[in-house]
Amino acid sequence: MNAVPQGVARRVLLALTFAYVLNFLDRQMLGILAGPIKADLHLSDRQFGAVGGLAFALLYSLLGLPLSLLADRTSRSGVIAGALAVWSGFTALCGTAASFGQLFAYRLGVGVGEAGGVAPSYALIADHFPPATRGRALAFYSLGVPVGLAAGTLFGAYLAALVSWRAAFVTMGAIGLAYAPLFRRLVRDRPRSGSAPSTGALGAALAAVARKPSFWLLAFASSCSSLAGYGLALWTPSILERSFGLAMVARGQFFASLLLIGGVAGVMLGGVLADRLGRARGRWYALLPAIAWLVTAPLFTLGLNAQGLTAAWLWLLVPNALNILWLGPVTTAVQGMVPAEQRATASSAFLVINNLIGLGAGPLLIGALSDRLKAVHGAEALRIAATEVLAFYLLAALLALVAATRVERDMIGD
Incomplete structure (x- = not known):
């Protein structure tokens, strides 16, 4: 394919990134609004963990592959625009929930929508940016994670304090619905050199990555x-x-500042290092995350168990950067393992695994552990449960170190 004019590539990247900000904004509002939602709907920590993770991850993961195949066969930008409208509509509906069952169902719907957003976006970015700058472009797109998390935390806190938790969901859902048609006008697919993949291409794309141990x-x-x-x-x-003991707005400000400062720094650092080190030696796509995760676990432990707010903020800042440094390097590696026409499908396969395990289990596991520990530890049960789950960062680092021995052989270039 011919090179894309820089202005066009940047416009596409900015439009995709703003959609990704809305993606994580809609997810994260639930966390800052936990107190009033749990009180209003009478939820346990386990139930809230299921709403916050499992409900979203189930259909998100299930529909990710077929929607990505549809994007590879038809229009990637069209699928993303449709997904944006669907997840925004269900986000607004979350503000009308009157029970655990209704909120769970609406979060399922948010997951249905977001299933069609991320993998096609990865593929569009890979189509518009050459390998030399792809890591930075993917990292810039991944800024949607910390910016969206911070915005969801801050806006959710202020709207809930000023109006109600229900108004927060309705307002943010309406913003996404308004943006969907504008996105469709701003972003267009590039012509692809290969023919559109058939239904059988799903198996071909999965077979291509299944043979690669580093994937x-x-x-x-x-x-x-x-x-x-x-x-x-x-x-x-x-x-x-x-x-x-932080009130709603105060904890929104505290957590949003960590997510924004630490998260943006970590994502961009990961992208820059991936381009500089990964181009020379592909193993750095795995080594960079491994090093970051090894440092993340002990620093989060110190931060979560600090005795004061100032100490907690300082200890938590660096791990909030390092725990998402992996986004640029790893997504760049996955894009480099398959031909251009299979990128959305390969990315979706990666996201199915990531979201079923990570998003499906993480919030639920902490909530269930908290309920189990509450009889003995009271209000401190949640902090203890979160600290115990940090061991998964060490397991992540070990797996990435093993991947570093194979990733160069598994990438096919461009």
């Missing part, structure tokens, strides 16, 4: 990291309330 190692390593990371994203606001 599985990186997928499971990222899943272990996401298990701890998604769990902390949902439950940290509640830890700030129960263990540190």
Whole structure:
């Protein structure tokens, strides 16, 4: 394919990134609003963990592959625009929930929508940016994670304090619905050199990555990291309330500042290092996350168990950067393992594993552990449960170190 004009590539990247911000904003609002939602709907920690993770991950993971195949066969930008409208509509409906069952069902719907967003976006970015700058482009797109998490935390806290938790969901859902048609006008697919993949191409794309050991190692390593990371994203606001006594807006400001400062720095650092080191030696796509995860676990432990707010913020800042540094290197490696026409499908296979394990299990596991420990430890049960789950970062680092021995052989170039 011919090179894309820089202005066009940047416009596409900015439009995709804003959609990704909305993606994580809609996810994260649930965490900051845990207190009023649990009180209003009478939920246990286990039930709230299921709503925050399992409900979203089930259909998100199930529909990710077929929607990505549809994107590879038809229009990637069209699938993303449709997904944006669906997840935004269900986000708004979350504000009308009157029971655990209704909220669970609406979060299933949010997952249905978001299933069609991320993998086709990875593929569009790979189509618009050459290998030399792809890591930075994917890292810039991944800024949607910390920016969306921070925005969801902060806006959710202020809207809930000023109006109600229900108004927060309705407002953010309406913003996404308004953006969907504008996105469709801003982003267009590039012509592809190969023919559109058939239904059988799904098996071909899966077979292509299934034969690559580093794909599985990186997928499971990222899943272990996401298990701890998604769990902390949902439950940290509640830890700030129960263990540190912070009110709604104060804990929104505290957590949002960590996510924004640390998260943006970590994502961009991962992208820059991936381009500089990964181009020379592909093993760095795995070594960079491994090093980051090894440092993340002990620093999060110190931060979560600090005795004061200042110490907690300082200890938590660096791991909030390092725990998502993997996004640029790992997604770049996955894009480099398959031909261009299979990128969305391969990315979706990766995301199915990552979200079923990470998003599906992380919030639920911390919530279940908290309920189990509550009889003995009271309000501190949640902080203890979150600390125990940090061991998954060490497992992630071990898997990534093994992947570093294979990743260069598994990439096919461009």
